[in-house]
Amino acid sequence: MITYREYVALSLHINGEDRRVVVRPADTLLHVLRDGLGLTGTKVGCENGDCGACTVLVDGQPVKSCMVLAVEMEGSEITTIEGLHDTAIQRAFIQENGFQCGYCTSGFIVNAYALLKAHPNPDSDTIRTWLEGNLCRCTGYEGIERAVKAV
Amino acid sequence: MPDVSGSEYRYLGRSIPRKDGPDKVSGKLRYADDVHPPGCLHAALLTSPHAHAKILSIDGTAAGAAPGVRAVVTGQDFPILLGLYLGDTPPLARGKVRHFGEPVAAVIADTPYQARAALDLVRVEYEQLPVVHSPREALASDAPIIHEAMASYVHIPPIHPEPESNVANRTRIRKGDVDAALAEADVVVSLDFDFPPGDHVAMEPRAAIAEIRADGTVVIRSSTQAPFVVRALMSTFFGIPIGKIVIEGPPIGGGFGGKAGIQLEGLAYLLSRSVGGRPVRLVNSREDDLVASPGHIGLQATVKLGATRDGKLVAADLLYLFDSGGYADYAVNMSRAGAIAAPGPYNVPNIRTDSLCVYTNHPFATAYRGFGHEVFYPVERAMDELAAELGMDPVVLRARNAIRPGDLSPTQSVMDPNTGDLARCLERAAEMIGWEDGSRIDLGGGRVRARGISAFWKAPAMPTNTDAGVVLTFNEDGSANLSSGIIEIGQGTYTGVAQIVAERFGMSPDMVHVSPEIQTHRAPHDWATAASRSLFMVGRAALAAADDAIDQIKRTASAPLRCSVEELAVADGRVYVRDDPDHGLALRDVVLGYVYPDGNAIGGQVIGRGNYIARGLTDIDAYTGEGHPALEWTIGAQAVEVEVDLRDGSYEVLKAVCAMDVGEVINPALARAQVVGGMAMSLGFSTTEGYVFDRRGRVENAVLRDFKIPRYGEHPVYDVDFVRTPQGDGPYGARGLGEQGVLGIPGAFANAVSRAIGRPVNRLPITPERIWSTLHEDTEGGEP
Amino acid sequence: MIPHNLVYYRPSSLEEAVAAYREADEAGLDTFYYGGGTEILTFARRGNLKPGAVIDIKHIPECMALREEGGRCLFGAGLPLNAVIEGGSFPLLSRAAVIVDHTVRNRLSLGGNIAGRLPYRETVLPFLLADAEARLVGPDGERGVPLREVFDRRLKLESGELLISLSVPRAITETPWFYRRRVRKTRLDYPVLTACFVKVEGQIRAATTAAFGFPVWSPRFDDVLNDGAIPVSERPARAIDAAGLRIADNARASAAYRRALLESAIGEALDALL
Numbered sequence A: 001m002i003t004y005r006e007y008v009a010l011s012l013h014i015n016g017e018d019r020r021v022v023v024r025p026a027d028t029l030l031h032v033l034r035d036g037l038g039l040t041g042t043k044v045g046c047e048n049g050d051c052g053a054c055t056v057l058v059d060g061q062p063v064k065s066c067m068v069l070a071v072e073m074e075g076s077e078i079t080t081i082e083g084l085h086d087t088a089i090q091r092a093f094i095q096e097n098g099f100q101c102g103y104c105t106s107g108f109i110v111n112a113y114a115l116l117k118a119h120p121n122p123d124s125d126t127i128r129t130w131l132e133g134n135l136c137r138c139t140g141y142e143g144i145e146r147a148v149k150a151v
Numbered sequence B: 001m002p003d004v005s006g007s008e009y010r011y012l013g014r015s016i017p018r019k020d021g022p023d024k025v026s027g028k029l030r031y032a033d034d035v036h037p038p039g040c041l042h043a044a045l046l047t048s049p050h051a052h053a054k055i056l057s058i059d060g061t062a063a064g065a066a067p068g069v070r071a072v073v074t075g076q077d078f079p080i081l082l083g084l085y086l087g088d089t090p091p092l093a094r095g096k097v098r099h100f101g102e103p104v105a106a107v108i109a110d111t112p113y114q115a116r117a118a119l120d121l122v123r124v125e126y127e128q129l130p131v132v133h134s135p136r137e138a139l140a141s142d143a144p145i146i147h148e149a150m151a152s153y154v155h156i157p158p159i160h161p162e163p164e165s166n167v168a169n170r171t172r173i174r175k176g177d178v179d180a181a182l183a184e185a186d187v188v189v190s191l192d193f194d195f196p197p198g199d200h201v202a203m204e205p206r207a208a209i210a211e212i213r214a215d216g217t218v219v220i221r222s223s224t225q226a227p228f229v230v231r232a233l234m235s236t237f238f239g240i241p242i243g244k245i246v247i248e249g250p251p252i253g254g255g256f257g258g259k260a261g262i263q264l265e266g267l268a269y270l271l272s273r274s275v276g277g278r279p280v281r282l283v284n285s286r287e288d289d290l291v292a293s294p295g296h297i298g299l300q301a302t303v304k305l306g307a308t309r310d311g312k313l314v315a316a317d318l319l320y321l322f323d324s325g326g327y328a329d330y331a332v333n334m335s336r337a338g339a340i341a342a343p344g345p346y347n348v349p350n351i352r353t354d355s356l357c358v359y360t361n362h363p364f365a366t367a368y369r370g371f372g373h374e375v376f377y378p379v380e381r382a383m384d385e386l387a388a389e390l391g392m393d394p395v396v397l398r399a400r401n402a403i404r405p406g407d408l409s410p411t412q413s414v415m416d417p418n419t420g421d422l423a424r425c426l427e428r429a430a431e432m433i434g435w436e437d438g439s440r441i442d443l444g445g446g447r448v449r450a451r452g453i454s455a456f457w458k459a460p461a462m463p464t465n466t467d468a469g470v471v472l473t474f475n476e477d478g479s480a481n482l483s484s485g486i487i488e489i490g491q492g493t494y495t496g497v498a499q500i501v502a503e504r505f506g507m508s509p510d511m512v513h514v515s516p517e518i519q520t521h522r523a524p525h526d527w528a529t530a531a532s533r534s535l536f537m538v539g540r541a542a543l544a545a546a547d548d549a550i551d552q553i554k555r556t557a558s559a560p561l562r563c564s565v566e567e568l569a570v571a572d573g574r575v576y577v578r579d580d581p582d583h584g585l586a587l588r589d590v591v592l593g594y595v596y597p598d599g600n601a602i603g604g605q606v607i608g609r610g611n612y613i614a615r616g617l618t619d620i621d622a623y624t625g626e627g628h629p630a631l632e633w634t635i636g637a638q639a640v641e642v643e644v645d646l647r648d649g650s651y652e653v654l655k656a657v658c659a660m661d662v663g664e665v666i667n668p669a670l671a672r673a674q675v676v677g678g679m680a681m682s683l684g685f686s687t688t689e690g691y692v693f694d695r696r697g698r699v700e701n702a703v704l705r706d707f708k709i710p711r712y713g714e715h716p717v718y719d720v721d722f723v724r725t726p727q728g729d730g731p732y733g734a735r736g737l738g739e740q741g742v743l744g745i746p747g748a749f750a751n752a753v754s755r756a757i758g759r760p761v762n763r764l765p766i767t768p769e770r771i772w773s774t775l776h777e778d779t780e781g782g783e784p
Numbered sequence C: 001m002i003p004h005n006l007v008y009y010r011p012s013s014l015e016e017a018v019a020a021y022r023e024a025d026e027a028g029l030d031t032f033y034y035g036g037g038t039e040i041l042t043f044a045r046r047g048n049l050k051p052g053a054v055i056d057i058k059h060i061p062e063c064m065a066l067r068e069e070g071g072r073c074l075f076g077a078g079l080p081l082n083a084v085i086e087g088g089s090f091p092l093l094s095r096a097a098v099i100v101d102h103t104v105r106n107r108l109s110l111g112g113n114i115a116g117r118l119p120y121r122e123t124v125l126p127f128l129l130a131d132a133e134a135r136l137v138g139p140d141g142e143r144g145v146p147l148r149e150v151f152d153r154r155l156k157l158e159s160g161e162l163l164i165s166l167s168v169p170r171a172i173t174e175t176p177w178f179y180r181r182r183v184r185k186t187r188l189d190y191p192v193l194t195a196c197f198v199k200v201e202g203q204i205r206a207a208t209t210a211a212f213g214f215p216v217w218s219p220r221f222d223d224v225l226n227d228g229a230i231p232v233s234e235r236p237a238r239a240i241d242a243a244g245l246r247i248a249d250n251a252r253a254s255a256a257y258r259r260a261l262l263e264s265a266i267g268e269a270l271d272a273l274l
């Protein structure tokens, strides 16, 4: 059995790199990514599981990083927006105006990336199922929908 | 999106990709809270659980002794009042709290969690006071007074607070003789409306990080739309020399007006001062952002319209009671802006508007996309009731009353030839929504499809001396650096302005660089990135700067090219003789001075300067509203199609369209995106948003789980079209369009639902339950 | 951000989990089994809960099981809802587990939804209708009990007890069913009403949540639905009355509206299943 108290020197596997970071067991993954590891591309919108701005991939599955503890992540592959480089969905977001202020964009792209891996040609229902957990206040979702459908 | 204009231009009218795209899609763009200075401390706010209460005592001793805590401060520590137009807001509540969620104390600690944990140890004793739940209640003769000391508040002259009452401002518009006109009107409709206050819900919560340098310079990194407003107010309120204040304005994660005033900056500065000037980071939790910081204004209204039998409007008698909440902030100006624009883009000979900004015990309001133009929703609903009374098509009724050049605006200024074409916008909106197929279709099985339409207009609400400036400097490769005072709030203005400069230079927008952040001590002064005026005013300044730079380039080049300045032209990265294009120089050989083969240099670097200041604007008369407060009106029409299930009130918004007269379109894709974004926000506010209050005025949905904004998949099909009556004085004929998309949707949507169910629905948000209960009321028509 | 620190245990067996609970409890810590963690973290960040210790059950094989054995379908309590949905062996459950959003469902656990504080507990409804057996383990060892015996509005666990899994007879997962979920407006929201119906051996069974504020399965309710002496059109209203419970009335929906929605859901279910 693993037990963590006070502070933990944690090994995380993030974007293909092994990273060591000292955390409290109570720290969320979101907090550790941003403040412990400088991966500020993952955004804070609510810390309550409601907005999706903090979405990252854990073993390929989208997860809201404000809703998990960093200590739960040992042994998992974590991918943040910084781990995606010039992917088709990123290009499509630029091409189709899938963003305005860009604050929701990391979360949407990470989630959409996983969606397109799992379902290369998703129908509208599947897209909605995957993306409705991410909020965007600027675009009205029009450009985001176009971008996902364009890939 | 096909390019719909710009045939005579090379870069204007084209949907070039946004300059901020690559950084935004890779998570590399740094927003306010993505960068912390070394040694930064962290603050957390304790907020009020009551809507209106006396603060009997606050004890921060235990919190002060908690691990990592560096300071605990309360309102008593900061005996000053802040405000935009009216100084009514303590940085932390002092003596009493005026709304649920009002900050009463702050803890500063080494880590965010230590600050948060210590909040639990701050003891506050309250005595609850009677709560004012609405503007109408606030105006009752026995209503509790929310600001007892209003008479002592400083304010700017155009605001008219009424001490001993809850009225923070009153705007009167008096045009013609409304009573006489109503007495003679063939048809009169009169209706009451209301909607609750709510929130912007920008995805980025507000953030400010302040520190005080050894030489007294105050540096604040803030998620702000208005760094220069913040700087000026900080100087006024805290007596800091203005040159010693530096506001850093990174791109922001959505503003919508909510970051256009002074928000956390003043408090962040005070917190830094409490710890000897060390950097302090004050970032809202989502919950604080929802209720501690200001949100969307609420409204109660009574609208009376009179018309002749053939549908000519003769009079509008309008009472607007804006729900400012506990503090005035921008609301005192929004109630004024709404009054100036009401009843909308119609030629109405007799108008009487009383628009009051009223204090209540709700979370307070600030600028929100549309800025007081919520006034159209009641009027547009009333227009449909009028159309029904007259047996007239709502589109025809609106077109018949469209305002035209030469007509008098509500403030009695003459509409100029730039006035947009409402009739054409209505026609296009009706076409796009499919109006001709009938505006109500019974689908059987209790399902009905219906359409509603609405008109709108808006001018920027801004100070009469609003300005903008642009400086262009150049690099060794001939590319330009554009520096302005505007903030990238998502609207793509940096890209649009770069396009304008690129067009003037005849060079690719890739050769015009725009830094993603501004700092007030480096950037040219600018009023604020608000009121949809950025592209208009900064665009004008950019043109002037480009022309200034081009003049300098030509002057330098004329010597080595041995010709007169007049004979030269600039395009394609070159300056050349117009009649002999092969004879010229690359810009890179001119912009930092020209160097002859023998080493002699001339000209020096090119620095293009351009500015713009609003011309000929006046304040309005306090008793009649006469004046010329509007720079340019953007006019349009919107329509919405809904499908309602009459059995349980559930519905879907199928389609929303907008036809807007924007003059020239600088970047069609960005323009459309702005309009669609506005419509989406407005649909949210019409369908689900707004605070829910309990009996004691506490907000029940002060968490994003319960404060519902539209989600992916709930969006309708959008259609947007632009009508192009050029704005003579706009940059390349363009007008503002950043806010207008929100304006007509509430009216169009409420009209569609009302038509679908055959009863007026005059309160927002229109939830399925509201439709169901409207259908199950015994009394005809009226709302509960 | 969770202000107060906590102790994190990750047991890999049921024995370790129970031991961890005993240890933390004896140390005076407020101790919680930790499934998806979404509720614990939501409450803890706002200070509504100050967990002193959490015991992550996701590495205990029994809690992550998803299989058929001995004619029963078994669902580990630590399974994220997406695994339950995609497992697909119990169609009504696969439907009822479509709550929250897809991303949260990658973590949010079946057991957490049933044992949590939030009153909706939507995924318990299919189990209440399907003669489910609950496997529990606690300081006094492991036991298996009919779910209905330990679930009344909420899961009644002994102190330190852990829900390991739930199982239902395979046959019931194949019976006809009907499902309705209603919200205030936004589909991604807590329900105003969720109702599940199955038809087992000619008899309709119904379970609801949110309508009365918490999950309800009532034999009196079912009796009315199946009472041939009552005209079908009258059964919805009569069944609601027979339950003898107050309908929830709050900002999400008034009692009158909820009642109208519930009557129409029952009506639709009778149409579909009778």
Ligand SMILES: Cc1cc2nc3c(=O)[nH]c(=O)nc-3n(C[C@H](O)[C@H](O)[C@H](O)COP(=O)(O)OP(=O)(O)OC[C@H]3O[C@@H](n4cnc5c(N)ncnc54)[C@H](O)[C@@H]3O)c2cc1C
Binding pocket: A048, A049, A050, B705, C032, C033, C034, C035, C036, C037, C038, C039, C040, C041, C042, C057, C077, C078, C099, C100, C101, C104, C107, C108, C109, C110, C111, C112, C113, C114, C115, C116, C117, C118, C120, C121, C122, C123, C157, C161, C162, C163, C164, C189, C190, C191
């Ligand atoms: C964004 C969001 C939306 C939501 N919407 C809905 C909704 O529409 N309908 C709905 O029903 N719920 C909804 N929920 C909440 C949900 O009901 C619970 O909060 C959630 O199911 C808890 O699951 P979890 O695995 O994350 O629980 P945890 O946070 O891990 O645990 C919750 C509680 O259950 C206890 N617990 C967990 N597992 C076990 C176990 N195996 N044995 C004993 N005790 C255990 C824990 O000790 C704790 O007290 C929503 C939650 C979120 C985050």
Ligand code: FES
Binding pocket: A043, A044, A045, A046, A047, A048, A049, A050, A051, A052, A053, A054, A055, A064, A065, A066, A067
């Ligand atoms: S920050 Fe995690 S869901 Fe909003």
Ligand code: FES
Binding pocket: A098, A099, A100, A101, A102, A103, A104, A105, A135, A136, A137, A138, A139, B203, B253, B254, B490
């Ligand atoms: S682009 Fe601003 S929130 Fe989505």
